[in-house]
Amino acid sequence: MCRAEATGHRCVRTRAVTVRNTGSSVAYVTVISGPRQGTREQGRDRAIAPGWSATLRPGTGRLLFDITLRRTGSAAGRLEVTHVD
Numbered sequence: 001m002c003r004a005e006a007t008g009h010r011c012v013r014t015r016a017v018t019v020r021n022t023g024s025s026v027a028y029v030t031v032i033s034g035p036r037q038g039t040r041e042q043g044r045d046r047a048i049a050p051g052w053s054a055t056l057r058p059g060t061g062r063l064l065f066d067i068t069l070r071r072t073g074s075a076a077g078r079l080e081v082t083h084v085d
Contacts, residue, residue, distance in 0.1 A: 014064045018055045018083040021048040025073030032066035033058035040065055053082060 021027045031043040058064035071077030
């Protein structure tokens with residue numbers, strides 16, 4: 001959470017989030033982003049195999065609001081955030 005109002009500093013936008021699929025089935029991730037508050041658009045699903053990582057970006061001039069996770073197979077889906085830029 002950014003507390004820009006309390007400190008008087010501007011919040012730094014998240015440019016990228018790297019996630020690793022630590023589950024045992026393929027995970028599909030989607031970035032939810034938008035050009036401003038109140039406008040949210042869903043990106044394309046991206047498949048991440050077990051043990052693999054992917055870097056998710058909201059796009060130039062866009063805000064990153066959320067990352068959704070959907071899995072295949074019967075095993076629970078699980079992502080680990082390994083880096084935020």
